[in-house]
Amino acid sequence: MQSFDLETEGLRALNKTLHAQAETTNQTVWEITNPKGSHAIAVGLDAPIEVNVKGSTGYYCAGMNKQATVHIHGSAGPGTGENMMSGKIIIEGDASQYLGATAHGGLIVVKGNASSRCGISMKGVNIVVQGNIGHMSAFMGQSGNLVVLGDAGDALGDSCYEARFFVRGAVKSLGADCEKKEMRPEHIEFLKDILAEAGMEAKPEEFTRYGSARNLYNFDVDNAGAY
Amino acid sequence: MCGIVGLFLKDPTLEPRLGDMLTDMLITMTDRGPDSAGIAIYGGETKSSTKLTVQSDTPGVDFDTLENDVRKAVKGKVSMSITDTHAVLTIQSDQVAATRAYLKSNHPNVRVMSHGDSLQIYKEVGLPKDVAARFDLRSMSGTHGIGHTRMATESAVTTMGAHPFNTGPDQCLVHNGSLSNHNSLRRKLRRNGVHIETENDTEVGAAYLTWRMQNGATLGEALQSSLTDLDGFFTFVVGTKDGFGVVRDPIACKPAVMAETDQYVAFGSEYRALVNLPGIETARVWEPEPATVYFWSHDTAPTAKAA
Numbered sequence: 001m002q003s004f005d006l007e008t009e010g011l012r013a014l015n016k017t018l019h020a021q022a023e024t025t026n027q028t029v030w031e032i033t034n035p036k037g038s039h040a041i042a043v044g045l046d047a048p049i050e051v052n053v054k055g056s057t058g059y060y061c062a063g064m065n066k067q068a069t070v071h072i073h074g075s076a077g078p079g080t081g082e083n084m085m086s087g088k089i090i091i092e093g094d095a096s097q098y099l100g101a102t103a104h105g106g107l108i109v110v111k112g113n114a115s116s117r118c119g120i121s122m123k124g125v126n127i128v129v130q131g132n133i134g135h136m137s138a139f140m141g142q143s144g145n146l147v148v149l150g151d152a153g154d155a156l157g158d159s160c161y162e163a164r165f166f167v168r169g170a171v172k173s174l175g176a177d178c179e180k181k182e183m184r185p186e187h188i189e190f191l192k193d194i195l196a197e198a199g200m201e202a203k204p205e206e207f208t209r210y211g212s213a214r215n216l217y218n219f220d221v222d223n224a225g226a227y
Numbered sequence: 228m229c230g231i232v233g234l235f236l237k238d239p240t241l242e243p244r245l246g247d248m249l250t251d252m253l254i255t256m257t258d259r260g261p262d263s264a265g266i267a268i269y270g271g272e273t274k275s276s277t278k279l280t281v282q283s284d285t286p287g288v289d290f291d292t293l294e295n296d297v298r299k300a301v302k303g304k305v306s307m308s309i310t311d312t313h314a315v316l317t318i319q320s321d322q323v324a325a326t327r328a329y330l331k332s333n334h335p336n337v338r339v340m341s342h343g344d345s346l347q348i349y350k351e352v353g354l355p356k357d358v359a360a361r362f363d364l365r366s367m368s369g370t371h372g373i374g375h376t377r378m379a380t381e382s383a384v385t386t387m388g389a390h391p392f393n394t395g396p397d398q399c400l401v402h403n404g405s406l407s408n409h410n411s412l413r414r415k416l417r418r419n420g421v422h423i424e425t426e427n428d429t430e431v432g433a434a435y436l437t438w439r440m441q442n443g444a445t446l447g448e449a450l451q452s453s454l455t456d457l458d459g460f461f462t463f464v465v466g467t468k469d470g471f472g473v474v475r476d477p478i479a480c481k482p483a484v485m486a487e488t489d490q491y492v493a494f495g496s497e498y499r500a501l502v503n504l505p506g507i508e509t510a511r512v513w514e515p516e517p518a519t520v521y522f523w524s525h526d527t528a529p530t531a532k533a534a
Contacts, residue, residue: 037498038499096514135479
């Protein structure tokens with residue numbers, strides 16, 4: 001295992017070192033100490049490596065991630081996993097605003113709660129939150145799945161496209177053009193798999209599915225009030 | 228952007244270190260606000276006396292005879308201590324209005340930054356580390372304090388545009404965000420006789436709270452109604468004689484992190500600002516909810532409470 005003390009070695013050196021890891025690297029496991037809420041830790045990775053961050057992170061940790069697994073042993077700051085393409089992010093604590101914003105792929109697992117705008121404009125990522133999520137989550141979500149074992153805040157899925165939301169607890173309110181949907185066998189199957197992958201125990205049957213009512217895809221003057 | 232830090236001590240043994248801890252937090256928030264910095268610090272209350280923190284751009288001239296001049300003009304004991312561009316005048320509690328009126332007509336270059344039994348406000352243009360050094364913030368002790376680092380968006384980088392703003396006796400406000408209806412609200416408040424000095428949006432927010440409280444609202448009620456009457460982005464932290472309060476607008480784009488242990492309640496725009504506080508590893512850390520007014524108080528009968 002490779003160790004890296006962020007406090008003594010600095011952020012640029014860390015990200016440069018991690019970027020230098022190729023597909024075939026044999027330095028596959030990294031540990032970062034003293035993150036102390038620093039911004040942009042382990043952004044832009046593109047190698048099948050595992051990065052363990054021993055503490056809480058600031059803005060944009062693991063942003064633009066490809067292939068790598070980034071495991072945050074603490075809470076994560078705003079914009080964590082923004083625009084992720086593939087790979088995995090595991091957050092042991094809570095996640096701040098706009099977790100996984102615009103992310104195209106991969107899996108994000110939060111063991112605590114996620115704040116407002118979780119999965120905003122998601123484009124294919126899967127996000128699993130053990131606790132609750134804040135208001136305006138999955139705003140304009142286009143593709144991918146947001147799975148919440150707890151409750152959702154106001155305006156879930158506002159102006160969403162084809163992203164799917166599965167919530168086990170209560171939803172404070174649904175956003176414009178987001179509606180409750182039927183749980184079909186393929187959704188139960190999907191939840192079984194994603195919960196297993198996220199390492200979480202919950203009965204798929206307890207979830208409710210939400211998604212787009214598809215009324216606001218094209219502008220219609222009769223819907224003007226809903227925009 | 229702007230950065231906010233706040234520290235409310237539950238453990239009195241930490242009081243001598245308040246300035247030191249707040250200064251570290253403030254300097255960590257330099258990236259969020261390198262234009263100006265300010266701090267409001269509460270402590271050192273003496274019975275029946277009030278502190279007036281005043282500022283001058285030419286302290287050498289203006290502060291030279293100020294103590295004696297005020298002593299001649301108002302009743303009771305007057306003392307003054309100068310720190311760089313700021314000075315704290317300690318006067319008899321019933322002489323605040325008289326002192327302010329005297330300063331206004333006889334020392335127009337001396338500006339009142341704050342008044343209150345325990346509140347002092349220090350703020351200047353410059354990097355937070357330089358501002359902290361000018362006022363020797365590290366050496367200050369107290370029960371609680373609030374700091375602000377400014378990145379100006381709505382108005383000029385000046386001392387009077389820096390935060391915290393004094394909203395009433397022993398009350399202050401710092402703001403991260405921008406208010407979009409400050410021009411119309413300023414006109415409305417001015418029509419109601421409220422004095423607003425600058426074109427700064429936060430000063431309007433502060434004047435709004437002052438005006439609401441002058442008309443009978445508690446601080447908690449004033450903050451609650453700010454959620455309806457102020458348009459724009461804000462995370463506000465307000466200081467009161469015995470504690471501090473936090474409120475975020477309903478959209479809550481502007482970041483806020485809180486931490487609580489048996490020893491303190493701390494506020495930071497980012498978790499980074501809190502990382503060197505004692506026991507942070509085991510503290511309860513959370514984000515305050517949008518459109519919700521929070522208060523922490525030293526007093527079992529606080530001067531302010533959530534509406």
